[in-house]
Amino acid sequence: MSDLHLDSPFKGMGQKNSKLQSQFIQAPFDAFERGVKLAIGEDVDVVLITGDIYNSERQTISAQHYFMTKMEELNAHHIPVVLIHGNHDYLKIHHQSIVYPENVHRFNSEAVEFVDISLVSGETLRVYGFSYTHQWITENKIQEFPVNPQATTYTIGLLHGSLQGSEVSANRYAPFALEELKSKRYDYWALGHIHLQATLSDEPLIQYAGTTQGSHRNESGQKGCYIVEFKNGRRVSNTFHSLAKIVWQNETVHLKEEDQIKDIIESINDIMVNYLNEINHKKESYILNISLKNPEYLSQELIEQIQQGELLEAIDSKIKGDYFVLVNRIDVILSPYQQIFEFDQGLMASYQTVLKNYEEDRRDQEVLKDLYNHATVQRFFDFEDDSGFREEILKIGQEFIIYSTGLTHEIEGDDDDNS
């Protein structure tokens, strides 16, 4: 398993669900506990943890302590653990003094090392790996891993890093190429860092276990760990096990003509009930993000209300025992054909030109200079350099114009009525 992020808070929750706050905080711990129970229950030969157990920048003793107790639990069941530290829990000096129980082997430096483990079956296992001692590792670490020396029955590599070119910041996190890994001829590469579970290669098996508990809406779906089984020198199975106690899900409601607010609430309610029915056998809570499609069937006023969160307020969480289903966001998705200045080709052309050059001209720096220069924003937020943010606000800006043209119609109409 990987990326436990024990002390990571849930992102994008706002204040609405403060009652469930303790559950959010507890969720990564619960997920890890489920993982440990699974390991004990399945009586695995070894537990591999590929980094980001907690957040060094926001480290909590409580999380470390909890992790320690779980390690002791595994120790009591004679299950060895091999772990590395990643970019989030990179090893600081005083961390190195933590003494784990004897079943735990931690790679303590950025140099690739190995540990040999004797298995109950009489076979042997060698695990290669390294831990981060800095937040970033930009050099290629893969070349430090030796080609499988065949000194033991099985050889496994642990790596916390990202595939070259897979994301903008990939080169900061021990970047690797798939072919490089394959060339080491290991039996299994257990990867960490990417929170979405993904099997990059089946033979040899190279895969991200993903995080054990999603912490925001982009980490939707079930999260957990893999149990990989080897027998007689060959891999027999590779099974995903869901661990997350709270699962994020994105759902869409397609609006129909003449839908009223109550119809939308009903549709959302149906979705919630469906998830509620899952709870009994899946033992998961759900945080739903709802997208409303075809908003042109709604009045401008209603869309405005939905965007200001009034619909969200009308939808209560559903609770079933220790589990819940809640709706965290309701987004209105604009249909593509709605265009501004459609009636006037000249203006439309002007608009398109302005839009096209907006990012390039960095108009945002001029328009939002008050915001960017705010002391708190400068210290803690990175709006200015966040291209995703810039892209999003540009989209929101266009939507505002579309909504407003509709909305001003309404207002004028009302005035006429009054006069």
Add this chain to the structure above:
Amino acid sequence: MIIRKLHIYGYGKWIDQIFNFDEQLQIFYGPNESGKSTLQSFIRSILFGFPNRRKRTHQINRYEPKQSDIYGGKLLIENTNHGDLWIERTSKHLQVTNFQGEVLPNRTLDEVLGGIDEDLFDNFYGFTLGNLQELSNVGADQLNDYFLSIGTLGSEKFLQIAKALEKETDEIFKGRGKNPPLNQLLNEYEVLEEREQRMKESMDQYQSLVESRKNVERIIQQTNIRIQEYEEEIRRMDRLMDHYQVYLKLISVQGELGQLKFTEIRENAPKQLSDAENIIDNINQEIPTIEERIHHINHDIAQMTRLNWAQNNSEERVGWTQATSKAQEIQRRINNLEEKRSELGQELKEIADNNKLDVNKVVTEEEFNERLPQLKTIQFEIEDREDELKQTSGKQEYLLQQRVSYQSQGVSLRQKIAQLENQRVNDEELLIQETRLSAYFPGLILVILGIVAYIFQSFNVLASFQYWNIVGLCLALIGMIMMTVVFIRHRSIANEFENSPILDEIIRYQEDQAFYAEQSRNLNNDISLLDNEVEAIESQIMDLEFNRNQMLETLGFLPEADLDLVLKTNPIRTFSQVMARRGAIQLELEELSQKMQEWKDEIHPLIARFPFHGEGDIELLEHVNNVEKSLVEVVNRAKILEQRLAESKRSIDNYRKRQKEQEKLIQEIFEEIGVWNKIEFDQRLATNKQIRELKEKESIYLGQVEPVLSALAEVESQQALDSEYQDLQRQLAILRSKLEPNLRERANLTVEINQLEQDGTYQELGQDIENKRSEIEELTKDYAGKKIATDLIYQTLRHGLDNPVEEMNEIANQIFTKLSNQRYTEIKINKRSIRVKHADNVLFQPHELSQGTLEQLYVALRLAFIINARTMVKMPIIIDDAFVNFDEGRRENMYEVLGDISSEIQILFFTFDQLAQQAFNSDQIINLEDIQMSPEN
């Protein structure tokens, strides 16, 4: 696009109406309420949809027809990019068909309209008076912008939006603000981050805390071991101190034991001894009790005096008993006889009561029989007299009835007379009315007229009419005749009244009445004679009754006695018989009472001894029986007492014997142990008991101190022990006081460590920060989005303004020149300003122009823009009487311009301007009033 045909199914007042627009410039002429607005609305509705509650911007009213079921209609539009189309819209559906009748998708309409919505259509293709009037509301400084904005379609609206959004952003965030929500959130975030920083620092101390705790724990452990050693020693000392006291007691017990000697005594001896003593004690107590009892019995017997008497008179008592039982029998008989006697007395009383007899005066039966015939005679005479009285009364009754009959007939006759007299009075009244003098009046007038006419003729000088004298005579004659007729009639009526038959009738009735009064007086005399007769008979009856009653009284009857009953039943006989029977019973009673007296004499000695205080023989009998019964009881009790006396004497003898035996046994025991008396014996016993107790204590003490006996033996003294113990306690206290701060430190460290390990506040804070972050991001996006939207609008519009269209300017110039009658020759437009050039080459800014010229400028720019907007769909222009405020010359210019423009773009002009009617070809005009003539059509 050209609208060629309207087919209205039902829209407002228009029902099933077809309009054909053959002209490019189509005039709709009609006054208010002639349906101009409805037609405009229809065109808009078919193109853009019906007005409804949500979408009532442009059309305030709805036009559901009152007289038709179908709401809507269709338009034929030509020259679209889809060719000619029928657009049909009803309340149920929208349908677009091409000329071949193929149904096209509804979006075809959107494509035809090219993105123009109703709002834009109104802004650009609709001209109303309101548009022009609005000009006067635009401030001088804004006029430039206003005119410039005409050149960019919809820009005004977008500027409004931009301003509104800008205002909203100010409410969200200000660069140096504190209160806007985003500023507040950022401040809160700062606070949270500071708290987190502080927590982070405490996290860093964790390792050193753990280290310190380990050191402290080591110290505590070592100290604890030493404390345990001391505590063990103290416990040992404790045990010695506890046992030392016991040890001292053991020594003293052993000393005592050495001084005592044990005597051998048989085990049951003390019990035998005490048993014997008890028995003797009991006997000594028992004997006086029995003696006392004997004394009491003797005393009781002596007290019984009746006993002696009963025993002395035992023979006589037998005789008395027999006599008494006989006397009881006699007494019963006396009781029976007395009962009978009282019954007879009762019977006598009843006879006397029933027959009203005076018990004390009753005569004998013979005497009664002797007087009976005389009594009967008197009775018969009374009855005769009563018959006679009845007859006389009957006769009198008859006469009284007859008199009543006469009197009533008299009364009825008087009533009839009164009636007739009344009628006479009425007739007289009638007569007076019918014979009034006024009846002669018409006749009299005619006579007078005649006379006047006659006289008139005599003095007449007029020749026109010569017969007045003849007319006068005729009139006088007629008058005379009329008066005569009236007189004859009055006379006949008067005669009729005086000879009426009613008068005779009244006289006849009065005679009859006198006859009845006479008869009645005669009857009165007869009745008073009969009265006297009745009185005489009644007095005779009273005398006879008095005699009869006196006779009855002498026979012993009460005055109220009934003679008839006396004669029928003869009560005197019955009474005498009962009297005789009562006399016999009385005799027997006297005999029996004599016998009772004899019995009383016989039992006299008994009564003398036991005096009788009651009354009557029955109680006496009871007394005698009771006395005898009590005497028998006394004799029986005396016998029982004597038996008990004998028993008591026997038991005293037994006791004395047993006492002797026990005294002997005691003596034997004393001799066996070798003591002289009980005191010595008890002393020996006490010594033996003491020895046993001491031995018991010794063994208990030994049991307690056994394990430490040797250690105790070495103890010097209590004091030595105490001081050693105190020493140990002091050293232990010192150790403990050393331990305490360490414990406290460990506790503090543990609390701190546990807090760090268990406490979720740090996690909670993390979640709080993340939540706050999410809120900030949301609000920031809202803020930034609005900012960007504003900027986008400004940028886009500026882009449009920066590129004004030459061609449009050209067209505007032409129209403006024409409208202003060549007073102005040019409109100069650039990015920032608009100016117009006067014919004398002077440039004016808009605010320097008159209202009329401004309006012309506005119209010119609007029309020019529409014509020039090549990229836009050319929709028909709808003008709703926009120019009514123009003077005649300007209107003419205007209409000329419209005529020109209509070659390029269709114009639908709704007006009630006569000038328009003249200005345009009649083919172009649809007079709505004409259509109104046949509303059914």
